[in-house]
Amino acid sequence: MARPSNAKTGAAVAIAVTTLCALVTVGTEYAGALELRIGTFALVLLPLFFAFVITVAVNLSLSWRRPDAAALIWSCAGQLLQLLTVVFVVRAGVVLGTALPTIVEAGPAILVQSFGKVGTALLAFPAALLLGFGRASIGATFSIGREPSIALVTERYGISGPEGSGVLATYISGTLFGSLFFSALAGVGSAIPLFGSTALAMACGVGSGGMTISCAGSLAHGSHDLPQDEILALATASDVLTYVTTMLLGAFVVLPVLERLYRSPAAVRNRLESGDTLEAKATVVPSRLVAGLAVTVLLLVTLGWRAAPGVFVLLALAFGVRILGNRTGRFVPTVLWAALVGAVLTAPGLPWSATMLRILSAVDLLTLATAVLSCVGLCVTTRQLKILRTLSWRAVVVTLLVFAGSFFTSALLAQAVLSLGGFAG
Structure with a gap:
């Protein structure tokens, strides 16, 4: 008799999570972005940031008042997030x-520089261990911690x-300070004679539009x-390429290496003792159906009926990809x-390609990202928040080192590839 009850509970929680994520996504998208000017710099806070903050706040309130209900929310939102991230x-x-075409035209330099994204761990991983991140250091430093990183x-x-907890710490810190910090990095890079504008423009593509x-x-x-349009084109192409290299290098190179380094004797001495335990899991979760x-209802409500064909195509592809991913496993x-x-x-x-581009382009990528981040906010557990509070300013330090x-x-x-090719720009 427990199964029907569990099924009904799972369905009820899924309805609540979907309704909340839809309301938050639609509301924040309607409100739009907020631009904060600090001198000559402009910090742009996109709707996806506010969606994340709002659902975290709701999650926090529920966790304090009804921890048993919050556990169901975490579990259900996690189930939805697995499909949403694939979409x-x-x-x-x-x-x-x-x-x-832009990536091919840019030549081998733009491909080679994309492998430089593993540089996130060169400075940040040792610092994260010394600052007591524990296993959170793996998630915090393997990439710059944007949406593809959360998905992985x-x-x-x-x-x-x-x-x-680590990837969320980098995400939150990066959202608050990333745009301002990368504006400053561009200025610092321009002042170093070693770098040309072409190399710096490619380095600007970090997998985050803002x-x-x-x-x-x-x-x-x-x-x-270098003309402004060319700088923006190179940065945009590099930005898109980074989506793939983040997942490719993250899955096959950086994460395995960081896992091994974390088990080294030096790393063991710097672990955060309370950081390696797992949150208790809820026993009631929604079925796959x-x-x-x-997820279908959430996407149709937030993206609009005009995007319905693209939504259904994306969902069909996501289900197929998940089946394929289950077959290939961790490889x-x-x-x-x-x-x-x-x-x-x-x-x-x-x-x-032309037909698929027309259908899928109706699905706005940033609105989809807002829906994903609203769901992520409901997955944040009290234990994660305790870790983030413990890390405090250290999370910002590690994030800036990652960037x-x-x-x-x-x-x-x-710059090395450009120089070898005889192009110094």
Whole structure:
């Protein structure tokens, strides 16, 4: 007799989570972005940031008043998030497919510099261990911690673990300070004679639209050897390419290396003792059918009926990709398959690309990201918040080291390839 009760409870929780995420997404998208000017710098807070903050606040309130109900919310939102992130990455792969000509035209430098994103860990991982991050250091430093990073951590570790706490710490700190910091990094890079504007423009593409625009805009403002349009085009192409390299390098290179380093004797001495335990899991979760229906309703409500064909195509692809990901296991992550499928569907020159691009472009990527982040906010557990409160200012320090490592490593690689090719720009 427990099964019907559990099924009904799971369905009820899924309805509540879907309703809340839909209301928050629609409301924040309607309100729009907020621009804060600090001197010559502009800090732009997108709707997805406010969606995340609002659902975290609701989550916090519920956790304090009804911890038993909050556990159900965490579990249900986590189920929905697994599907939502795959849908998001497929849609992001569409951007990659359309940008392939620009990436090819930029030559090998833009491809090589994208591997510099592993530089996030060069400075930040040792610092995170010394500052007592524990296993959270793995999630915090393997990338710059944007949406694709959350998707990869969600698939591999679950968002409720210490790795999830780490990637959320980087995400929150990056949202608050990332645009401003990357504007400053562009200025610092321009002042170093080693780097040309072309290499710096490529390094600006970090897998985050706001940070990329801030970095490229600052660079274009002070550049005298490269047109503004070319700087923005190179940064945008690099930004799109970073979506794939974040998942590819993160899954096969950076995360395995950080896992091994974390088990080293030096790392053991610097672990945060309370950071390696897992949150208790709820026993009632929605079925896959209920989760699929909930995500479908959420996307149709937030994206509008005009985007309905694209939504259904993305959902069908996401279900297929998840089945494929389950077959390939840890060798080829689901999110990587999702990016590749999206790129293949819209790569120029293929007979179906124009039709698929028209259908899928109706699904706004930033609105989809807002829906994803509203769901992420409901996955934040009290234990994660305790870890974030414990990390405090240290999370900001590690995040800035992550950003600096990514930017300068990418710029170094790009400049090296450009110099070898006889192009000094």
